[in-house]
Amino acid sequence: MYLKEIQMRNFKTFTKPISITFERGFTAVTGPNGSGKSNISDAVLFVLGPKSSRVIRAGKLTDLIFNGGKEGKPAKECECSLIFDNTDRTIPIDADEVKLTRVVKISPSDPSGYNSYFYVNDKKSTLTEFEELLANARISADSYNIVRQGDITSIVEKMTPVDIRRIIDGIA
């Protein structure tokens, strides 16, 4: 299993539908300050961490939707998908690829102000099904394989001994 593609639309600074493909091995991403590099890792956390507080540097989930930039119009929804190679069937779905999609739409009638939608291989799904699939593949927004900017020293500074033991528990 590996991450084959990240697709984004109206997610932070990624407005037009964009697809970034990845291979196995070592891929590096670079670019000037503020160009949108960490926004890509936010997109990964957005899809993988429906309940995780790590996901957004913003206050509300709707802060993730493109705000219009210099002169454009703010968007009303954002969508991100992660496409995993599943030939080894790590995710218990009988398909060579698994596409996990999450959409957030501004919805003034909803008390929280937005609605969240989940899709698995383009078929409507639920938060619970999403979480079950991710748990099977042992990937989550909170796990140690995703390190946000500035967090590399937090393993040593902020994590408690019990947090650290829990990482090993998860593997045992």
Place this chain on the structure above:
Amino acid sequence: MYLKEIQMRNFKTFTKPISITFERGFTAVTGPNGSGKSNISDAVLFVLGPKSSRVIRAGKLTDLIFNGGKEGKPAKECECSLIFDNTDRTIPIDADEVKLTRVVKISPSDPSGYNSYFYVNDKKSTLTEFEELLANARISADSYNIVRQGDITSIVEKMTPVDIRRIIDGIA
């Protein structure tokens, strides 16, 4: 007024008495990870911030005393001095140079486990006198002109609007 010299003895990784002289203008300090660069800025904070919690990454003040390194014997006291050029008499002392010295000695008989000593131009002084001198020159361990490693984003992330206003108050 400017900082002419930093002297250290048995302070963290600086064991033998050492003196680093500075001129006006722009001085850069570089070197490999763990070589002792940030320990120099800790020495400045140690002298300027008798009550400040920013000073030490360590738990106790005695953690600042050289711990012996690879095979040496741990020291029993550490001493740091800052020598300021005072030709413009910013510090209300009639001398062209002002040397501020702070010593911490391990003292098992004292409830805190150590004793702190202060000297101004090599004459014994007190914490209160030290603080008064520093306040006159408007230098302190907590002021904005000293930025510790990793703290540059904290002006924007951690400081509250009142904290920021207080910086301007201090100047008015």
Place this chain on the structure above:
Amino acid sequence: KKTGFYKVYTAINENFKRIYAELSDGGEAELVLENPDNPFEGGLHIKAKPKNKKVIRLESLSGGEKSLTGLAFIFAIQQYDPSPFYFLDEVDMFLDAINAEIVAKVIKKNSAKAQFIMISLRKVTLQYADRLYGVTLEPNGTSKVVALELDQIKDMVEEKPKEES
């Protein structure tokens, strides 16, 4: 007291706007009082708008953008009321090479009015210094400090092209 505050606030805000625009190649920033009539009853907000973007919450800025905002604030105060010295520890670590160089140039310029001591691992920063110190650790775990020439830092911080392997 209030008039004193206003004078300082206005001058520093002017500096901040100018310096932020300089550091961010055309972005806009300002210091906004929560309670303009009674400044001491409220705080002071930093508003920053990087070039070609809308104003957003400070937390959502990128690492480099936050560093430039913090540095612009420090320089804005320094230009109004310089401290005797500035001691900056790796304030360039989030910056890309272009921004690191812009900041180093501004520090070089400001160092005519105040003393700057800066710890850095980035060659693009070190090349603007008047004097250079290198710190190394001896095998017995103690630090040594030596004065360096710029071409001597090649080994410590030079980003070497990969050896052809």
Place this chain on the structure above:
Amino acid sequence: KKTGFYKVYTAINENFKRIYAELSDGGEAELVLENPDNPFEGGLHIKAKPKNKKVIRLESLSGGEKSLTGLAFIFAIQQYDPSPFYFLDEVDMFLDAINAEIVAKVIKKNSAKAQFIMISLRKVTLQYADRLYGVTLEPNGTSKVVALELDQIKDMVEEKPKEES
């Protein structure tokens, strides 16, 4: 359950010792259980001793030493039980050029067993990647991503020697 935990803990601890020694050129580190008899009643401490130094509190380590310790821990787990992918955002920012290169080499090696995607501004890291993407911001405030060759990153991250002024 306890035997299962011990097996994983021992294997990862062995990896951690070996990898930390490799990253820190001879330092020593280990994972120590607070309550070896009942591991689930206590936590797990990381102990790190950089080369030529005594063991001290983790908080007192330098920025670069903390980063190497955190990375050694990640790699130690990855070698025992790789995740499908790793997404690392500027984990080399505290590292000097020599340590940044050591880490990049280890990531290159580990990328044979797991996928690594790494955001970096350091040329010494980028040169080890199999593929390179560049992200830039268009004047209208939107991001664009392009595939790059290594020699194209000269402008974005190259630490240019100072123009002779």
